[in-house]
Amino acid sequence: MNSTVSETTSYHLRIRRSAWEPMLRRLLVHNDIYAVGTIRRLGALGELLLLVDELHVPAEIPNGQQRPPLEDWFVIVMPSRGEAGIDQILCDLQPRPTQLLVVLLLNRSLPERCRLVKVEHGKITPVDSCEIVGLGMLKLQGSPPGIEHLDVRRSSRTRGALGEALHDRLRGSTVTVVGLGRNGSQMCFLLAGLGIGRLRLIDADILQPENLDGMPGLPANDVGMSKVESLAVHLAAFRPDLPITYIEQPVTSRDATVLLHRPCDLLVSTVDNDAARLDVSLLANQTLTPHLDVGTLVRRNDFGCSLYADIRLLLPGMCVACVGGLADPEAAFYELSAPDGSLHRGQPLAWSDQRSGSLVHLNSMACSFGVELWLRLLRGEIGAYWQRVTWEANQGIHLTGTEVAGSAACRLCQPSTKSES
Ligand SMILES: [Zn+2]
Numbered sequence: 001m002n003s004t005v006s007e008t009t010s011y012h013l014r015i016r017r018s019a020w021e022p023m024l025r026r027l028l029v030h031n032d033i034y035a036v037g038t039i040r041r042l043g044a045l046g047e048l049l050l051l052v053d054e055l056h057v058p059a060e061i062p063n064g065q066q067r068p069p070l071e072d073w074f075v076i077v078m079p080s081r082g083e084a085g086i087d088q089i090l091c092d093l094q095p096r097p098t099q100l101l102v103v104l105l106l107n108r109s110l111p112e113r114c115r116l117v118k119v120e121h122g123k124i125t126p127v128d129s130c131e132i133v134g135l136g137m138l139k140l141q142g143s144p145p146g147i148e149h150l151d152v153r154r155s156s157r158t159r160g161a162l163g164e165a166l167h168d169r170l171r172g173s174t175v176t177v178v179g180l181g182r183n184g185s186q187m188c189f190l191l192a193g194l195g196i197g198r199l200r201l202i203d204a205d206i207l208q209p210e211n212l213d214g215m216p217g218l219p220a221n222d223v224g225m226s227k228v229e230s231l232a233v234h235l236a237a238f239r240p241d242l243p244i245t246y247i248e249q250p251v252t253s254r255d256a257t258v259l260l261h262r263p264c265d266l267l268v269s270t271v272d273n274d275a276a277r278l279d280v281s282l283l284a285n286q287t288l289t290p291h292l293d294v295g296t297l298v299r300r301n302d303f304g305c306s307l308y309a310d311i312r313l314l315l316p317g318m319c320v321a322c323v324g325g326l327a328d329p330e331a332a333f334y335e336l337s338a339p340d341g342s343l344h345r346g347q348p349l350a351w352s353d354q355r356s357g358s359l360v361h362l363n364s365m366a367c368s369f370g371v372e373l374w375l376r377l378l379r380g381e382i383g384a385y386w387q388r389v390t391w392e393a394n395q396g397i398h399l400t401g402t403e404v405a406g407s408a409a410c411r412l413c414q415p416s417t418k419s420e421s
Contacts, residue, residue: 008046010128011118012263013039013074013102013141014288015052016316017134023055023076027106031080036062039072039102042261042287049263050074050102050118050127051288064095071099078106086117086124097121104130104140116141129263133288133316136380137265142172149241155195162375167195169378174198174264178251178280179271180227181205182214182363183294187270188231189217190371192239199235200264201228201246202256214360251276261287266374269293270367274320274332278412281319285413288316290377294370296363300356304393307359309366311387313373318406319413324386333412365389 015037023035036058040051052074067073075093086105095101100120107113116127129142150171159167173196177184180203188199207227212220215227217238222230228246235244247256251271260267260283267289269280277293284291290313297308312324321329369387376382387401406413 009048010046011048011050011102013050013052013116013127013130014133015074015130016054016288017132017138018317019052019055020132020134023057026057027076027078028108031078033057033077034062035076037074039074039100041072041100043263047262049261049287050100053288061092064093064099064101067096067099069096069098072101073099074102074104076104076106078108086115090119090124095119102127114140133290135377135383137290137378139169151241158193158195162194166375166378170195171197173266174200175266175268176200176202176260176264177268177270178202178256178260178276179269180231181211181270181272182358182360183270183296183367184268185215185218185227185231186360186363186367187268187294187370188235189238190367192235192242194371196242198264199242199244200259200262201231201244202249202251202259203228204248204250204253214358214363216360251279257283263287264289267291268370269320274326274328277320278326278329278332281314281321282412284314285316285319290315290374291320292370292374293320294366296358296366298356298359298362301393305356306393307362307389307391309362309369309387309389311366311370311373311389312404313370313377313382313385313387314404314406315384317413318384318404319410321412322407322410323384323404 019037027033027035034057035055037052037055040053042049042051050072062075077089079089086103089103089105093101100118102116102118105115116130117124118127127141130140132138132140155167175191175196177187177199180201184203188201191199205227207218207223207225207230209223211227212218212223217234218230226248228248232244232246235242245259247259249256267280267284269277269291271277281291281293293312293314295310299306310324312320314320314323320326326332366389369389373382373385373387382403384404385401386404387399390398408414
């Protein structure tokens with residue numbers, strides 16, 4: 001869909017790795033063929049996400065005149081002419097003025113001379129960032145964080161451990177956290193300490209006395225404030241250079257939805273209900289954003305205390321319903337689809353119905369696992385991953401972790417199988 005955009009709008013291209021990889025192999029073997037895909041356009045507030053789900057190689061040179069006037073499209077080509085300019089390519093492609101066309105011009109011998117531009121109303125301008133969504137989260141284009149803003153002394157230990165490339169990547173990253181209870185607040189302080197560039201918070205709850213022990217860093221006299229406001233204030237004291245945006249409303253509210261559609265590098269759900277977890281997961285799929293979901297549980301009985309944590313790092317093409325699952329997917333989906341103010345299904349649950357209590361060190365451990373999974377994804381060491389921690393009473397800690405894929409039969413997260421060709 002096309003929409004009116006301002007001069008200062010930034011454009012962020014994301015391509016599914018499953019579409020990119022096979023096409024890149026073909027382009028490396030055959031010069032002058034074009035890989036083409038339709039762009040889905042999402043966004044608001046001066047930031048546009050341009051999303052490419054599928055690519056194919058047409059039999060002939062693609063031509064904008066033969067495509068719908070308002071269709072946004074994407075083309076990759078490796079010209080045999082080597083230095084063939086973008087002007088020549090555009091002569092071949094003939095985009096209509098009303099179309100947004102993004103062109104990636106590869107250069108086999110001089111990869112640094114690859115060009116990524118967008119063309120709209122005859123004007124050629126650079127795309128602000130381009131990422132291949134999947135293992136390694138390859139970034140083809142993007143402005144590096146300014147070295148002048150780096151507090152060298154403060155970040156020296158973290159930068160030493162992560163290496164400059166990964167630390168720079170984090171400094172240029174935006175993370176959105178949904179659910180700012182025990183796990184969410186731990187997650188925020190961990191991410192802030194690692195040096196991420198921007199943080200967005202969504203939660204409607206008020207800070208209560210029973211929350212304080214699980215949210216280190218928040219003072220007792222903040223009780224009665226919203227959790228996100230209290231967190232934002234104290235995170236700002238911890239990292240004065242960290243821009244924080246927060247929404248004191250439920251994840252399904254309009255303002256939260258707008259914020260969730262803005263480009264970010266990681267969506268985190270640390271929520272206590274499956275409807276919100278599923279909502280974030282589906283938004284992550286829609287916007288081609290990695291999704292980290294963290295859940296914890298403490299059970300105490302006559303034999304002692306058992307700790308459980310589930311940490312899922314998911315990529316587009318999978319969701320919390322088909323990887324690991326939800327306790328009651330139908331109820332979660334009903335809750336998500338129900339209009340605001342609808343009655344909840346079943347009896348309301350007291351906090352103690354499903355768990356014996358909460359332990360701050362379990363929250364901290366689960367979030368630490370989650371953060372490390374994200375770092376390993378960025379390093380290209382792992383793809384989507386499900387880590388489970390089980391520490392039963394009177395037994396040793398048991399860790400099970402595995403790379404995961406979505407279910408092709410999942411009606412919630414699978415991309416449309418519709419092809420352009
Ligand atoms: Zn799914």
